[in-house]
Amino acid sequence: MNKVISSPSEKENQVRELFGLGVHFGYSRIRRHPSVDKFVFGYKSKNAIIDLEKTIDSLVVAKDFVKTLGREGKQLLLVGNKSEAREAVKKAAARADLPYVAERWIGGTLTNSTQIKNRVKRLEQIEADEASGELAKYTKKERGLIAKEKRDLDRYFGGIVKMPKMPGALFVVDAQAEAIAVAEANKLNIPVISLSSSDCDIRPIDYPIIGNDSAVASVTYFLNQIVSAYKEGVAEAVAVATTATEEIKADPVTS
Incomplete structure (x- = not known):
């Protein structure tokens, strides 16, 4: 398990790295939410300065959970889904073959899964028809309408095609911007990890990481950290399974 408290020199280096990425920049005092007060170091020019040591501690806890x-x-x-996060989310998801939503959260994505699954199935059917040449039987106008339907479906549901069942957790960029996703996860008791700035209500978040959620460099850093931790957990599981298989092969009688 990861330790929350790093060695002084290690934490100092991490603070410098996060400082260089602008993670410490929060929003103005009038926009700050009371739930993040303990994560704010102070204010400069009326803008919140986030306590990076606490950000690091929160990240360690979140990574430990994600690794599990x-x-x-x-x-x-x-x-x-915000412009600063969209491409970073897609790239991070691709690294670990994870599902994602990076265009718009469709209400009911979690709480109305039957309807969402129907839209995903429709997308898969169109792709299958394309591959088999089945669409050739339609008129040019009909094919154009189907192509538009596919673009729309892929935009909003393409990232969750590989999510056959409810996720074990959500990682959201900006809890305020993704309030509907957070609410749906809360309703289904799905844990939520979030990179959120000083304007967010983090009370519904199980693993809040307070930091700049509007700078591409900051968002990319935290996504990479979380995904790397997830991949470590997957690798550990594979290693354990491989060892068990080798032991069975080596001693088939006792197994």
Whole structure:
């Protein structure tokens, strides 16, 4: 298990790295939410300065949880629809073959799973028809309408095609911007990890990480940290399974 408290020199280096990425920049005092007060170091020019040591401690706890998810074979759903997060979310998801939502959270994605699954199935059907040449039987106008339907479906549901069941947890960029996703996860008792700035209500968040959620460099850093932890957990599970298989082969009688 990761330790929350790093050695002084290690934490100092981490603070410098986060400072260089602008993670410490929060929003103005009038926008700050009371739930993040303990994570704010102070204010400069009326803007919140986030306590990076506390950010580091929170990240360690979140990574430990995510690593366990990977070890247990549970999926992590990445959510980030704001322009600063969109591409970073897609790239991070691709690194670990994780599901994601990076264009718009469709209400009911978690709480109305039957309807969402129907839309995903429709997307898969169109793709299958394309591959088989089945669409050739339609007129040019009909094919154009189907192509538009596919673009729309892929935009909003393409990232969750590989999510056959409910995720083990959500990682969201900006809890305020993704309030609907957070609410749906809360309703289903799905843990939520979030990179959120000083304007967010973090009370519904199980693993809040307070930091700049509007800078691409900051968002990318935390996504990479979380996904790397998940991949470590998956690798550990594979190693354990491989060892068990080798032991059975080596001693088939006792197994």
